[in-house]
Amino acid sequence: MSDKRLAGKRVLVTQADDYMGPDTIALFTEHGAEIIADSSDLTQPGAVEDLIAKTGHIDVLVANLAAPANLGVSAVDISDDIWATMFDMMVHPLHRLCRAALPQMYARKAGKVVVFGSATGVKPMETVSAYSAARAAQVGYVKSAGCEAARHNVQVNLIAQNFVENPAYFPPKFTATEEFQQLLTQVPAGRLATGREDALFALFLASNESDFFVGQAIPFAGGWAQ
Numbered sequence: 714m715s716d717k718r719l720a721g722k723r724v725l726v727t728q729a730d731d732y733m734g735p736d737t738i739a740l741f742t743e744h745g746a747e748i749i750a751d752s753s754d755l756t757q758p759g760a761v762e763d764l765i766a767k768t769g770h771i772d773v774l775v776a777n778l779a780a781p782a783n784l785g786v787s788a789v790d791i792s793d794d795i796w797a798t799m800f801d802m803m804v805h806p807l808h809r810l811c812r813a814a815l816p817q818m819y820a821r822k823a824g825k826v827v828v829f830g831s832a833t834g835v836k837p838m839e840t841v842s843a844y845s846a847a848r849a850a851q852v853g854y855v856k857s858a859g860c861e862a863a864r865h866n867v868q869v870n871l872i873a874q875n876f877v878e879n880p881a882y883f884p885p886k887f888t889a890t891e892e893f894q895q896l897l898t899q900v901p902a903g904r905l906a907t908g909r910e911d912a913l914f915a916l917f918l919a920s921n922e923s924d925f926f927v928g929q930a931i932p933f934a935g936g937w938a939q
Contacts (some may be wrong), residue, residue: 771817
């Protein structure tokens with residue numbers, strides 16, 4: 714029996730060059746997946762629909778959607794542009810991706826959607842209110858859509874992550890600061906997770922081993938979010 718947990722599966726990974734894209738692609742490839750790595754701008758009208766139509770058969774959709782967190786900006790200082798950008802980049806594409814990809818999974822009675830979200834969507838954190846609001850919207854969407862999808866034997870789940878190594882949110886110039894070291898004291902694990910550790914969790918959610926997980930937003934934050 715093959716130990717490649719995604720052998721024969723076609724996996725679409727969005728925002729493939731950013732955030733959790735590279736680590737996920739590397740690990741999923743090791744496990745036999747055929748990867749469709751997309752790095753197009755999914756905020757453009759019709760972009761998601763064109764992507765799904767072009768991709769064709771999708772066994773696993775990895776909704777890897779990231780945006781600048783704008784850490785340190787008070788809620789009273791957040792502009793309309795920043796607020797809208799958070800939802801344009803992380804919430805609206807998630808719905809469009811699911812709306813376009815789920816029907817084919819429903820027809821086959823099989824499929825997985827794995828969303829790379831944020832623990833800031835399940836635990837309050839100051840000075841990231843726009844980002845947190847968008848991430849919380851992802852959580853609400855996954856919980857609702859995940860229940861619908863389960864009726865068709867399709868699983869939709871979200872990784873509510875924080876404190877994971879990646880250049881988007883924890884670049885070396887930040888992790889070398891006293892500010893970061895102080896922030897890390899809030900993490901019971903006392904460290905950042907590696908991207909591969911996070912990708913291994915995504916691998917589980919993308920595999921047949923996770924068939925009983927329905928509409929979950931599961932913290933992956935070293936104890937920072939319970």
